[in-house]
Amino acid sequence: MTILQQAAIMTRVMALKSIARPVLARPVFKAAAPYRGLATVADTVFPANQAAPKPAHSAPYQFDASAPKATPAALKLKSGHVFTGTSFGAQNSSFGEAVFTTSLVGYPESMTDPSYRGQILVFTQPLIGNYGVPSQEKDQFGLLKYFESNKIQCQGIVVNDYATRYSHWTAVESLGEWCAREGIPAISGVDTRAIVHLLRDQGSTLAKLEVGQEVLENKEVIEFPNPNERNLVSEASTKEPYELNPMGDVKIALIDCGVKENILRCLVARGAAVTVLPWNYDFNSVMDQYDGLFISNGPGDPRAAMATVQNLATAFKSPAPKPIFGICMGNQLMGMAAGLEVYKLQFGNRGHNQPAINMQNGRCSITSQNHGYALDDSVLAPGSTLKGWEKYFVNANDGSNEGLRHLTKPFSSVQFHPEAKGGPQDTEYLFDDFLSLARAEKVKNSAKPFFVSEPLPKNVAKPIEIVA
Structure with a gap:
């Protein structure tokens, strides 16, 4: 080793010794209770099915010392499995199809999504309720800003850890208060991981969310009604036509099978005048009044909407x-x-992280989804078509259909939700594509051109009159 190398090593050693060792910082105070990080507001206690008070600001509530002890609750599956916990919603029981969602955020949007009608919703995200529930505020189009419909659509919710304290600048009440006010049972303290494993292995199953002191003693045989045997589309659809943004430059007829508020917002915010029609409305008789047709999302078995x-x-x-x-x-x-058939998926695709591959360009988008049925597109093998139809998108996880596209006519559809709410907005451009087609059709099929040329009058020589 040369003298220069030895000198370099000694320089490095001295530099390392000169660096101060880190000091572990200790908190200067100790919390009196194990509060959650963002938790500032607690549940209030009020009679079930009565409106909760709307605070003017997000000031912390206090725990009610006289509050009754937690009411037992149980999720009973048709398979015979029973999961016990405590109730934090309405003090009544309900039936539905038990399904799970992998969404990490957006429980107000999910619970008010009409596609969840008739279902008991299991959240895989452990902590639910930490940012409370916002108000029924509407935007400039008269649409709800924070919800997908004007009420809770699911039959009940199942969570692992319900946050009794919440914090968010838009919150006006807790999740428990909201559920109690709308008559929706809710259960906390159950192993949602075990429930999801069951649903993934055996498929979505019918269930009962039971609330009351006698849930464990109740051993009677339960008859589980199947909500998919009802016409849930008819229940979720509007009963009368109504209009949004009537002064829009392009007119869209929307068939409401259980439409989400953000789908309507995505259309009217892009300048469309939207007429919302009932699910079984004969739109062909009025299509001469519109520039495009939109078919919405909805709950249950699509075979109930044969009209x-x-x-x-x-x-x-x-x-x-x-x-x-x-x-x-x-x-x-x-x-x-x-001409395609539909089939029921084993446990459905519900969440904000579903990958869908565009068959036109090979790009994969992360999408928001909520459906339990799918199209059987096996007849549409790669490169083949059915009466001019081809695959548009395909799910990268299970290979199920995510969309169709006609080769020559302006028809297309997707299984996922481009409008998200919540979730990724990677595919919101599809609204632009649709409205661009509608505007092009409006110009092409317009009965009157925008400018009608008329011949100018010929100049006729007139004698000059001299006025004295």
């Missing part, structure tokens, strides 16, 4: 077709009208 399927089949045969776009159930109904 919509028949109307779509008629629209597909039109010699001058208007652009048609469908989302979620809209994809299934359009596929059935094209």
Whole structure:
């Protein structure tokens, strides 16, 4: 080792010794109770089915020392499995199809999504309720800013850890207060991981969310009604037509199978005038008044909406077709009208992290989804078509259909939710694509051109009159 190398080593050693050792910082105070990080507001106690008070600001509530002890609750599956916990919602029981969602955020949006109608929703995210529930504030279009409909649509919710304290600048009440006020049972303290394993292995199953002191002693045989045997689309759909943004530059007829508020917002915010029609409305008789047709999402078995399927089949045969776009159930109904069959998925795709591959360019988008049925597109092998239809998107996880596209006509649909709410907005451009087609059709099919040229009057020589 040379003298220069020895000198370099000694320099490094001295430099390391000169560096101060880190000092472990200790907290200067100790919390009196194990509060959660963002927890500042606690549940209040009030009679069930009565409106909770709306505070003017997010000031902390105090725990009620006289509050009754937690009420036992149990989730009973048709398979015979029973999960016990405590109730934090309405003090009543309900039936439904037990399904799970992998969404990490957005419980107010999920619970008010009409596609969850008839279902008991199990959250895989352990902590639920930590940011409370916002108000029913509306935006400039008259649509709810924070919810997907004006009420809770699911039959009940199941969580591992309910946050009794919440903190968010938009919150006006807790999740428990909201559920109690709307008559929705809720259970906390159960092993949601075990429930999800069961649902993934055996498939979505019917269930009962039971609340009361006698839940453990109740051994009677339960008859589980199947909500999918009802026409849930009819229940979720509007009963009368209504309009949004009537002064929009392009007119869209929207068939409401259980539409989300953010789908409507994505259309009217882009300048469309939207007329919302009931699910079984004969839109073919009025399509001359519109520039495009939109088929919305919705709950339950799509085979309950055969009236919509028949109307779509008629629209597909039109010699001058208007652009048609469908989302979620809209994809299934359009596929059935094209000649495809539907089947029930084992446990469905519900969450904000579903990968969908665009078959046109190979790009994969992360999407928000909520559906228990899917189209059987096995007849659409790669490179093949059915009456001019081809695959548009495919799920990268299970290979299920995520969309259809017609080769020559302006028809397309997707199984996922481009409008998200909550979740990624990677595919929101599909609204732009649809409205661009509708605007192009409006110009092409306009009965009157925007400018009508008229011949100018000829100059005629007139004698000059001299006025004295």
